Amino acid sequence: MNIPVKTTDASYEVHLGENILQEFCVQYKTALEKADQLVIITDEHVWTLHEEYVREHFAFPFKVYIVPNGEACKTFESYFAVQTFLLQQSCSRNSVLFALGGGAVGDLTGFVAATFMRGIPFYQIPTTILAHDSAVGGKTAINHPNGKNMIGAFYQPQAVIYDFHFLATLPAMEVRSGLAEVIKHALISNVEWVNEFFALPNIESIDKETLLQWIEKGIRVKANIVELDEKEQSFRKYLNFGHTYGHAIEATIGYGKITHGEAVMIGMIPALMLSEIHGNVEKGYAKKVYELAIRLGYNFGHVLNCPFKRLAEFMLKDKKTTNGELHFALLQEIGEPFVQVISMSDVLICDERLRKWIKEGM
Numbered sequence: 001m002n003i004p005v006k007t008t009d010a011s012y013e014v015h016l017g018e019n020i021l022q023e024f025c026v027q028y029k030t031a032l033e034k035a036d037q038l039v040i041i042t043d044e045h046v047w048t049l050h051e052e053y054v055r056e057h058f059a060f061p062f063k064v065y066i067v068p069n070g071e072a073c074k075t076f077e078s079y080f081a082v083q084t085f086l087l088q089q090s091c092s093r094n095s096v097l098f099a100l101g102g103g104a105v106g107d108l109t110g111f112v113a114a115t116f117m118r119g120i121p122f123y124q125i126p127t128t129i130l131a132h133d134s135a136v137g138g139k140t141a142i143n144h145p146n147g148k149n150m151i152g153a154f155y156q157p158q159a160v161i162y163d164f165h166f167l168a169t170l171p172a173m174e175v176r177s178g179l180a181e182v183i184k185h186a187l188i189s190n191v192e193w194v195n196e197f198f199a200l201p202n203i204e205s206i207d208k209e210t211l212l213q214w215i216e217k218g219i220r221v222k223a224n225i226v227e228l229d230e231k232e233q234s235f236r237k238y239l240n241f242g243h244t245y246g247h248a249i250e251a252t253i254g255y256g257k258i259t260h261g262e263a264v265m266i267g268m269i270p271a272l273m274l275s276e277i278h279g280n281v282e283k284g285y286a287k288k289v290y291e292l293a294i295r296l297g298y299n300f301g302h303v304l305n306c307p308f309k310r311l312a313e314f315m316l317k318d319k320k321t322t323n324g325e326l327h328f329a330l331l332q333e334i335g336e337p338f339v340q341v342i343s344m345s346d347v348l349i350c351d352e353r354l355r356k357w358i359k360e361g362m
Contacts, residue, residue: 133218189335241331270354271329279331
């Protein structure tokens with residue numbers, strides 16, 4: 001199955017299917033044969049699990065560079081180390097990179113590709129559910145101690161190869177992390193789809209076929225929005241639903257100490273509370289989604305380890321903040337997102353309500 005992505009700067013396809021890596025090599029044979037070097041950037045965990053499959057099904061000679069696992073790879077040091085490796089291997093403007101891993105590896109590899117010799121081609125080969133979101137759309141970045149994804153570029157891949165083979169080894173923590181972005185895509189696009197999640201008794205009850213259908217729908221939501229607004233001037237800001245507060249949680253706790261998806265799930269609750277105030281979302285909907293998240297095993301206890309003053313500092317440094325004003329992606333109705341300037345006092349009210357729910361459930 002192929003999903004086209006068309007932007008002002010690029011057109012490419014997201015390829016979805018089981019065991020499609022070899023098929024990809026056949027389809028892109030002409031382009032890959034022109035490259036003087038093929039380099040796979042991955043992390044130790046992914047390479048340990050999938051080296052045999054990749055070596056068996058990737059039809060071209062390649063080199064491998066292994067970066068730290070998870071968000072730990074999105075640092076100046078890792079970025080510099082990958083650039084150094086490419087130079088040491090005599091890579092050129094005719095070289096091609098492959099991001100094999102989760103969202104962090106994809107973000108780092110994309111930024112390296114965007115800046116090595118002013119830009120070389122790269123392909124996304126996501127290995128997590130979360131990366132169904134991050135691999136599509138061309139956002140590339142590394143983190144800074146003062147904020148997440150603060151240094152980066154919009155740089156589209158040549159293609160995204162979403163081989164479901166890689167998902168078989170995902171631990172429950174990664175399934176939960178990826179599912180948060182899937183739920184986000186549902187909330188900003190389709191109320192009937194959201195209702196499918198409310199029917200879940202727990203995360204273990206999700207069968208593979210349903211999960212893959214949800215991933216496909218999520219990619220289509222992302223692709224449609226990216227086509228409308230590649231550089232995040234308007235519509236693409238809707239994809240930040242849950243991210244302003246969520247990124248602040250992530251930064252306060254420390255990158256890699258909480259999964260990105262879990263932080264986004266936490267961040268969606270204050271965003272839904274604000275949607276009840278500033279939009280027409282029915283009262284109590286935020287609590288309903290919070291109870292779903294608890295049922296699915298998300299850990300909201302992290303919030304209690306984050307003083308609001310610290311969260312506020314990070315929110316004010318968020319890329320979506322302009323002239324000290326917080327720009328929150330909210331919902332007018334479920335499936336109808338919009339962007340609203342929000343006061344920090346309103347966020348504080350929601351934060352206090354969330355902390356109260358957490359303490360009541362302990």
